[in-house]
Amino acid sequence: MSGMRGMRAMAAILLLVAGCQGERARLHLGAKDFPEQLVLAEVVAEVIANAGIARPQVINCGNTSGCDGALYSGRVDLMVEYTGTALNYQGVARAHRYSMMEQLRELGKSHGLTWLDPLGFDNGYRVVVPTHRATALKLRAIVDLVRFSEGVRVVCPPSYVGRPMDGLASLLSRHGLRLRGKPLLITKAAERYHALLTNRADIAVGYGTDGGLRDLGVTVLEDTLGFHPPYQAALVVRSPVLEEYQGLRKVLDSLQGRIDGVTMRWANYQTQVQGRSPGIVARALLQRLGFIAKGTVGRRPLRDLELVYGKHDRVESLAVKTTRVIHQVFAERAVQLRKVHDPVEMLLQGKADLALLGAERFFPSREGRVRAAERRVNAVAVISTRALHVLRRRGEPADTKPLDGRVGVEHSENSAGRVVGTLLGMAGVRIATSDSAGKLLTRLKEKDLDAVVIVGEVGDALIAQAIAEIPLELVPLPPLESRHLLPYLRPQRIPPGTYKEQNAAVETLGSQLLLATRAAQKDQVGSHVQALSARRKRISARQVQHLLEVTMINGRPDPLLPAAAPLHATLHQERQSRAAGKTSDVLLNSGVFAFLIWLGWVVIRAP
Amino acid sequence: MPQQPTRLFDLFRLTLPLCGLLGLFGLLMPDSLIAAAAAIIRTAYASLDWFFMAAVSSFLIFLIWIAFSRYGDVKLGEDDDQPEFSTSSWIAMLFATGMGVGLLFWGSAEPLMHFDEPLMGSARTPAAASRAMVLTAFHWGLHAWAIYGVVALAIAYFGFRRHEPYLPGSPVRHVFLGRWVAPVAWGSDLLAVVVVAFGVAGSLSMGVSQLQTGLHEVFGTSSQSLGISVGILVALIVVYLGSAITPIDVGIRWLSNINMVLALLLLSVVLFSGETSFILRVFVTSIGEYLQALPELAFQTYPHKVGGEWLQKWTLTYFSSWIAWAPFVGVFIARISRGRTIRQFVGGVLVVPTLISILWIAVFGGTALHEELYGRGGISEVISQDVTLSLFTLLQRLPFSRVVAIIAISLDFLFLVTSADSATFVLGMFTSDGQLDPPRNRRLAWGLSVGVLAVALMLSQNLDAVRSITVLSAVPFTAVIMMQMAALGRTISLEKQL
Structure with a gap:
């Protein structure tokens, strides 16, 4: 009885829920298959939802013909389309710029479509060359490309080749250009520009709002012949839908003219180059435009990531760079920078997620002796490499050994300074004093010291300034036997011209500056269940992999350092970590076998 | 041949203080001991993972065999016994017993975790999504229920048909002779009591943090305050003690019904207000993909x-949890299955809960995967920060999100209550010589002890102690279940009537 009543109640609720669904069907918002469309779709959907209308469902309708077809057939109610594309789809000859919108509106009437006023940006095709090429060859407009007597190598989106009116063939013939080789067809904008910049093509055809156009060293060639029509982005909506939803028109009109080329390029940069998700970028865009209040990106704010570094380690300038690296992997997480006394300790105690550490911090030393690497902390990615700079006043006789006089090193609160002190001390170099880097340089200037050893990035601003102004010169680090005791110090070459009046390369030692995190506790069984109780988590293996990719240009972490476990351990590594001690293995397995045999015997024997 | 269990020691008077002692030990357990326990577990897993896999798969095969054999017609009870509960009630109670708090959370979190960090192939692709569903179904499906099913079948058969007391050691006592029988059987009972007590206390204290997260999401209460944690736990204890006082037909049955209604409501809301056809497609496809992958997964080490x-991290951990919960869930399933034939029993215990679990995973996991693949994403980012948020983050994306979240919190609360309630019942049974209806004061005593244990665990934040005990006892308990299986197989061949 109670069961029946429960059943009936449930049926009623289900009907209610289903009913609420059917009464007002959700709008279908079409989006083509590339990031710009997805971002715009999310923007429009969000704006509609904020106005109180049911959030439209974003439908990925594929390419232009797929989407336009869906729009005509009514599968999609509205979408952002480009004027030139739409006319092309209908096979209408490209008309003069001013009447494009009028033409579309006329055509739209017969199909039951309404075109709203443009959103404000033009996503037409652009022909792009690397900036240094443009400067070298004085290329200003597309017609200048005739200077390529053997023809141009082209990279463009696949759809560009087949377009009859404004595609590759027409472009070449109109401008009197020849094609060299086959055109490279690349869909992804970032890869297109990469191909251009690595000289696999002479020109790239891309879209006016491509994110890659920002700070990538490319120049847009002027379209002096007016070949490419403007592709203004605008919302096209099925007319019956506009009638059915009062208020929709007003909401959509509020976007008119609000999104300009700069904004769209910025948004494309976020998705194409930074790899962030369209939904998140859409929200950020709306914030920029003032549609939604700050601080509401995402429904719930994620906990900030804590990045710590040693107070005296002189890595502040790199902390900002590190933050950008982290942002590339952890979208939408704010990063809190904190200066602490001992970053490794912070990691181990779970008070920080990530730390910026020099390689030396992995090797704690006690009483001047270096111990084995600290395995509870893992190196994730390399941020930079730092070198030991041996500096003395310029003008000293070349044959004097720089480390024979009064030598100053950074004080031991700076972990790198400690390393230098250890290194030199073990080599028998007498260290006159230890002080902060700035003061050391001053004292060198005032002739209080003969040489100083400072650890810094190659091209470190403080060092560069000191070399230029005091002036100082950089000398090679003499070979020291003791360096073998500090295995993480690797030979480092400071290229000529790094510092003022440095004409030769300088050989010295250097070590990596790394992003580190707490190591996984191997002995945690069921560690994913542990997740229910852990407050501050380790970053996941996938995030480690991503960080590695993003910093690949800086090299991989020194193999000496305990590395964050790769996502896919090799079979060999796993076999090693999986092998139990031989005795316990034999005992357990023979125990189990004995049990099974005994059980079998007990079962089989007669009662 | 029913025989009085040779009592070496009165189980009740021994286990209650023993649990208290272990609890105290767990509270004060220094980290080095926990590390030692973890090392033992790791060694056991590293050496014996083949055994676990083979054992659990053999349970499944055994059940399927026995259902299809001529013994499938044997009744769990006298030959003329009719089923004690109607089929629909029986299925509803199976559903309620099995669908626990775990599935509520892991149903949405686990597929995403496999999707994000797959063992093979690239992450975050549709192929990874489909594989994620299969793996989740594998962990929560037939294998889990086979473990419960074997224990339940053994206890039900020996209890209803051979009139033995309802204890985990009964099958062994009944079938085998020898001096080893009594201590081994008694040891099984002892182990079962300890495991159930700690398992429930552990799940209560973990449940508190889940509830606290949920309340924080919906009502904005503090997610860290100890006062709220204690308050939630006290509320839980009061409610389940209140239910424990009433006989089984009243408290537990009533709560289970509410549970089921709420669970179905939650399921329907998420199903029908989200991507309905996508989810249903995922459901149907996952069944097929799961069955296809099953032969390989069932034996792959x-x-x-x-x-x-x-x-080790996933499959074996799950298997250990299921084995540790088997005495509890198994006894319960046995309790409600009087009068069923073995074939009906296996069908009901294996097929129905598995289908429902897969449906649940398809609805919640499928919705989450859809959000990640085709929607706004952001859920796996949240999971990497805090797993308990996964469910609530997902629910926030739906219409009526507040109401739905409140339903989810209530469901979580009630699941914890019913499992604690039934656990105290089972503990009462085990320590009263396996009576079907243990005396009320025993149940209360256990209820209070489990509550105190849960409070202690929560205050000490030392879940590792619980987990170590649970997993460590899973190793010998596997042996116990194999012995039960052997006893059952041996005895059933004596059913000459067929």
């Missing part, structure tokens, strides 16, 4: 491929 660590 990765000797030639990378995956051993993954196996």
Whole structure:
């Protein structure tokens, strides 16, 4: 009885829920298959939802013909389309710029479509060359490309080749250009520009709002012949839908003219180059435009990531760079920078997620002796490499050994300074004093010291300034036997011209500056269940992999350092970590076998 | 041949203080001991993962065999017994017993975790999504229920048909002779009591943090305050004690019904207000993909491929949890299955809960995967920060999100209550010589002890102690279940009537 009543109640609720669904069907918002469309779709959907209308469902309708077809057939109610594309789809000859919108509106009437006023940006095709090429060859407009007597190598989106009116063939013939080789067809904008910049093509055809156009060293060639029509982005909506939803028109009109080329390029940069998700970028865009209040990106704010570094380690300038690296992997997480006394300790105690550490911090030393690497902390990615700079006043006789006089090193609160002190001390170099880097340089200037050893990035601003102004010169680090005791110090070459009046390369030692995190506790069984109780988590293996990719240009972490476990351990590594001690293995397995045999015997024997 | 269990020691008077002692030990357990326990577990897993896999798969095969054999017609009870509960009630109670708090959370979190960090192939692709569903179904499906099913079948058969007391050691006592029988059987009972007590206390204290997260999401209460944690736990204890006082037909049955209604409501809301056809497609497809993958997954221990660590972290951990819960869930299933034939029993216990679990996973996991693949994403980012948020983050994306979240919190609360309630019942049974209806004061005593244990665990934040005990006892309990299986197989062949 109670069961029946429960059943009936449930049926009623289900009907209610289903009913609420059917009464007002959700709008279908079409989006083509590339990031710009997805971002715009999310923007429009969000704006509609904020106005109180049911959030439209974003439908990925594929390419232009797929989407336009869906729009005509009514599968999609509205979408952002480009004027030139739409006319092309209908096979209408490209008309003069001013009447494009009028033409579309006329055509739209017969199909039951309404075109709203443009959103404000033009996503037409652009022909792009690397900036240094443009400067070298004085290329200003597309017609200048005739200077390529053997023809141009082209990279463009696949759809560009087949377009009859404004595609590759027409472009070449109109401008009197020849094609060299086959055109490279690349869909992804970032890869297109990469191909251009690595000289696999002479020109790239891309879209006016491509994110890659920002700070990538490319120049847009002027379209002096007016070949490419403007592709203004605008919302096209099925007319019956506009009638059915009062208020929709007003909401959509509020976007008119609000999104300009700069904004769209910025948004494309976020998705194409930074790899962030369209939904998140859409929200950020709306914030920029003032549609939604700050601080509401995402429904719930994620906990900030804590990045710590040693107070005296002189890595502040790199902390900002590190933050950008982290942002590339952890979208939408704010990063809190904190200066602490001992970053490794912070990691181990779970008070920080990530730390910026020099390689030396992995090797704690006690009483001047270096111990084995600290395995509870893992190196994730390399941020930079730092070198030991041996500096003395310029003008000293070349044959004097720089480390024979009064030598100053950074004080031991700076972990790198400690390393230098250890290194030199073990080599028998007498260290006159230890002080902060700035003061050391001053004292060198005032002739209080003969040489100083400072650890810094190659091209470190403080060092560069000191070399230029005091002036100082950089000398090679003499070979020291003791360096073998500090295995993480690797030979480092400071290229000529790094510092003022440095004409030769300088050989010295250097070590990596790394992003580190707490190591996984191997002995945690069921560690994913542990997740229910852990407050501050380790970053996941996938995030480690991503960080590695993003910093690949800086090299991989020194193999000496305990590395964050790769996502896919090799079979060999796993076999090693999986092998139990031989005795316990034999005992357990023979125990189990004995049990099974005994059980079998007990079962089989007669009662 | 019913025989009085040779009582070496009165189980009740021994286990209650023993649990208290272990609890105290767990509270004060220094980290080095926990590390030692973890090392033992790791060694056991590293050496015996093949055994666990083979054992659990053999339970499944045994059940399927016995259902299809001529013994399938044997009744769990006298030959003329009619089923004690109607089929629909029986199925509803099976559903309620099995669908626990775990599925509520892991149903949405686990598929995403496999999707994000797959063992093979690239992450975050549709192929990874489909594989994620299969793996989740594998962990929560037939294998889990086979473990419960074997224990339940053994206890039900020996209890209803051979009139033995309802204890985990009964099958062994009944069938085998020898001086080893009594201590081994008694040891099984003892182990079962300890495991159930700690398992429930542990799940209560973990449940508190889940509830606290949920309340924080919906009502904005503090997610860290100890006062709220204690308050939630006290509320839980009061409610389940209140239910424990009433006989089984009243408290537990009533709560289970509410549970089921709420669970179905939650399921329907998420199903029908979200991507309905996508979810249903995922459901149907996952059944097929799961069955296809089952023969391989049921025996795969990765000797030639990378995956051993993954196996330990996921599959074996789940198997240990199911084995540790088996005495509890198994006894319960046995309790409600009087009068069913073995074939009906196996069908009901294996097929129905598995289908429902897969449906649940398809609805919640499928919705989450859809959000990640085709929607706004952001849920796996949240999971990497805090797993308990996964469910609530997902629910926030739906219409009526507040109401739905409140339903989810209530469901979580009630699941914890019913499992604590039934656990105290089972503990009462085990320590009263396996009576079907243990005396009320025993149940209360256990209820209070489990509550105190849960409070202690929560205050000490020392879940590792619980987990170590649970997993460590899973190793010998597997042996116990195998003995039960052997006893059952041996005895059933004596059913000459067929």
